[in-house]
Every structure is written in C-alpha cells, then in structure tokens.
Amino acid sequence: MRHPDFQAQDRSLRKTGPSADGALSRLFDNHPVFMNEPVHRPTHQAAFRALAIHSPDALLSHCTQFAHEILDTLIEKQEVDLTNDYAFALSSRTWAWMLGAPLQDAGQLLAWANAIGALLAFSPAPGCQERASEAAANSWAYIEGLNAQKNAGGVFDITSAELRKIDVEGGPKDAAALLASLAFDAIDGAGGMTANFIYCLLSNPGQFDAARNTPLLISNGWQEAARFAPSLLGLFRCPAQDIPYEDVVFPAGVNILMLYAAGNRDPDFTPAPNEFNIQRPASFPLSFGGGPRACIGRSLAKIQGQAAVQALLERTKSIELLPHQPDWGPTGLMRAIRNIPVKLTGN
Numbered sequence: 286m287r288h289p290d291f292q293a294q295d296r297s298l299r300k301t302g303p304s305a306d307g308a309l310s311r312l313f314d315n316h317p318v319f320m321n322e323p324v325h326r327p328t329h330q331a332a333f334r335a336l337a338i339h340s341p342d343a344l345l346s347h348c349t350q351f352a353h354e355i356l357d358t359l360i361e362k363q364e365v366d367l368t369n370d371y372a373f374a375l376s377s378r379t380w381a382w383m384l385g386a387p388l389q390d391a392g393q394l395l396a397w398a399n400a401i402g403a404l405l406a407f408s409p410a411p412g413c414q415e416r417a418s419e420a421a422a423n424s425w426a427y428i429e430g431l432n433a434q435k436n437a438g439g440v441f442d443i444t445s446a447e448l449r450k451i452d453v454e455g456g457p458k459d460a461a462a463l464l465a466s467l468a469f470d471a472i473d474g475a476g477g478m479t480a481n482f483i484y485c486l487l488s489n490p491g492q493f494d495a496a497r498n499t500p501l502l503i504s505n506g507w508q509e510a511a512r513f514a515p516s517l518l519g520l521f522r523c524p525a526q527d528i529p530y531e532d533v534v535f536p537a538g539v540n541i542l543m544l545y546a547a548g549n550r551d552p553d554f555t556p557a558p559n560e561f562n563i564q565r566p567a568s569f570p571l572s573f574g575g576g577p578r579a580c581i582g583r584s585l586a587k588i589q590g591q592a593a594v595q596a597l598l599e600r601t602k603s604i605e606l607l608p609h610q611p612d613w614g615p616t617g618l619m620r621a622i623r624n625i626p627v628k629l630t631g632n
C-alpha cells in the first residue's frame with residue numbers, strides 16, 4: 286500500500302454502484318483520496334494542516350467537554366443508543382466546532398454526511414444516489430456560506446487564517462472546497478470508530494473492566510479497536526503500472542480493493558488476531574493505510590474516541606448492554622455498529 290505506483294481509484298472504471306453526478310463529482314474532485322500527483326501531495330498537506338490548526342490539547346479538551354455535555358442528557362434519560370445519541374453526536378459536534386459553525390448545526394451536518402456515506406454500500410438502497418446528491422449540494426452551499434461569513438468576520442478557525450486560499454494548481458480552490466469534501470470522513474469515519482470502540486468494550490466485559498480499572502489502557506484500547514473493528518474496511522487503489530509483489534502482479538489500470546481490515550486479522554501480522562485485547566503490545570494497525578496517502582484524520586479520530594470512552598467511564602457506575610440484534614449496516618466499505626442500546630447508571 287506504500288508503493289508510489291498505487292494511485293487513486295480511477296472513478297471512470299466503476300462499473301457498478303452510483304455514479305457521481307455534478308454535486309457529488311465536485312465533492313469527490315476535491316478529496317485528496319481521488320487525486321494523483323502533482324496535485325495530490327500538496328492537497329494532502331493542506332488538508333493535514335487544516336486539521337492541525339487546533340492543537341491536540343485543544344481538541345482533547347473540546348471533545349471532552351462535548352462528551353460531558355452530551356452525557357448530561359443521556360444519563361438522565363438512562364436508556365439510550367450510544368451510536369447515534371453519543372458517538373455520532375460527538376463527531377458531528379466536534380466537526381462543527383472545528384469548522385467554526387454553530388454547534389446547533391451539528392445534526393444537519395450529520396444528516397448530510399450519512400446520506401453521502403450511504404454510497405459506500407456495495408449495493409446502495411434505492412433513492413440513495415438522489416439523497417447523496419442533494420446532501421452534497423446542500424453541504425457544499427452550507428460550507429461556502431460559512432466561509433463567506435468567516436472571511437467577512439475574520440474569526441479564527443479552519444475555514445479562515447492562511448487556509449482560506451489553497452495554492453495548489455488544479456486542486457481545491459480554497460479551504461471551504463477541501464473541507465466540504467472531508468465532512469464524511471470527519472463525521473462518519475471518526476464517529477463510526479468511536480461507536481465500534483465502545484461496542485468492542487461492551488461486548489467483551491473483561492476488556493471493559495480492564496479499561497474501567499486502568500484508564501491508561503484506553504489509548505491502547507482505541508488502537509486495538511481500530512485494528513479489530515475499523516470503521517472503514519478498505520479503499521480502492523489503481524496501479525499506475527504493473528506492480529509485481531511476491532508471486533503476483535497487480536495489473537496497471539485496474540481498480541484494486543485494498544482490504545486493510547483483512548490484513549489486521551492476518552496471524553502473521555497480529556498473534557491471536559480474532560481476540561479483542563486492549564493489553565496487547567501497542568502496534569499500529571493497517572486500518573489507516575500508509576505512505577504518502579496515509580489517512581490524515583487518524584489522530585482526530587483517536588482523540589475523539591479516547592475522550593468519549595474516558596468521559597463515559599467517569600460519569601457512569603454501570604453501563605448495561607441491552608438485548609439487541611447487532612446492526613452493522615449494509616455490506617460496503619464502511620462498517621460501523623449502528624445500534625448500541627444501553628442502560629446507563631450515573632455516579
């Protein structure tokens with residue numbers, strides 16, 4: 286996956302699934318994952334800088350504050366769904382804050398991200414294309430409007446400062462264009478991973494107790510959850526030329542699905558790979574790809590997931606996972622648990 290000739294998926298080769306119409310196409314065109322050199326590297330770097338504008342400390346303290354605010358209501362309600370009511374509430378609020386958007390718009394940002402994310406199913410549901418397209422157009426207009434206000438008001442956030450203008454020929458025209466393309470990753474990717482982390486802990490009571498008794502394990506625990514149950518199973522890559530590897534050749538010009546999640550379960554990569562064990566020696570999972578195209582959002586996702594679990598453990602005496610049929614959504618590139626029904630007992 287680090288090979289420089291593994292380039293972006295060739296969208297024109299897609300034979301199945303929804304096509305990218307105007308609004309969606311514009312969104313994809315501005316996402317670094319679909320770019321090749323010479324545009325890819327500087328855009329990747331600009332996106333990385335955009336996310337790094339808030340220091341890890343500021344991010345952690347905001348995520349922690351948001352997690353506690355959300356829990357204030359959830360603990361009162363007692364019976365809640367930790368996927369939608371907590372993990373996605375947190376990821377959408379965090380993204381709204383990072384954009385400098387009003388926090389009350391978080392629910393709308395989440396609805397748009399979900400509509401776009403539904404396209405990652407291998408057999409998208411009827412009407413999915415239209416909903417995704419509408420969401421792409423609306424979220425684009427929203428962020429353009431936000432950018433215009435920020436430009437006028439000069440508020441410091443990721444749509445302002447030096448990122449307003451991105452100087453990459455052939456790349457996104459400004460920070461707003463780039464950030465509009467990242468909303469899905471930031472909300473569904475990070476929120477889905479937080480949900481999966483919480484679910485891994487709750488469905489492995491021994492591991493849950495270990496995290497409760499030794500909060501220092503939470504960081505390692507997130508890493509283990511990202512190996513064991515990543516929210517994104519893989520992505521397509523298209524070799525620029527034939528790439529020989531051991532006794533196979535990855536042929537040029539063919540889209541290849543890189544299933545990082547499967548690699549994580551390879552016993553040569555991780556001993557006892559099918560065990561979720563937050564105490565295994567820390568190693569970096571394959572889930573975020575690697576090399577010049579490695580995920581730029583993994584720290585954001587990690588900080589959020591850690592803050593979510595830390596706050597949940599601090600605020601509760603017990604968390605009872607209620608009987609349910611786990612719903613992992615339609616088969617596709619995303620895999621996030623959609624229902625974590627629990628009964629919370631506060632301290």
Ligand code: HEM
Pocket residue numbers: 286317318319325329332336467470471472474475478511515516517519520545572573574575576577578579580581582583585586
């Ligand atoms: C735990 C959640 C996430 C997972 C599992 C994940 C996974 C990945 C993977 C596998 C890649 C491709 C790497 C490669 O091809 O070598 C990627 C790329 C990327 N990710 Fe993530 N991601 C997550 C969260 C995020 C978040 C929160 C953001 C941004 C806010 C983000 C932004 C990106 C971008 C922009 C790229 C494209 C990088 C490039 O091609 O230059 N991701 N991610």
